[in-house]
Amino acid sequence: MWQGCVKLKRVLKVLRARGMNNDQIKFEEDLKTNKNTFD
Numbered sequence: 001m002w003q004g005c006v007k008l009k010r011v012l013k014v015l016r017a018r019g020m021n022n023d024q025i026k027f028e029e030d031l032k033t034n035k036n037t038f039d
Contacts, residue, residue, distance in 0.1 A: 012028050 008031065
């Protein structure tokens, strides 16, 4: 389960590099808020 979280972070890093829109930024914030769900 934790490896999946690492994979998501890697995807988010790619999205940030490409330039994120507001929905993607909100999605990342939701992931931080719900971090326990991915642990």
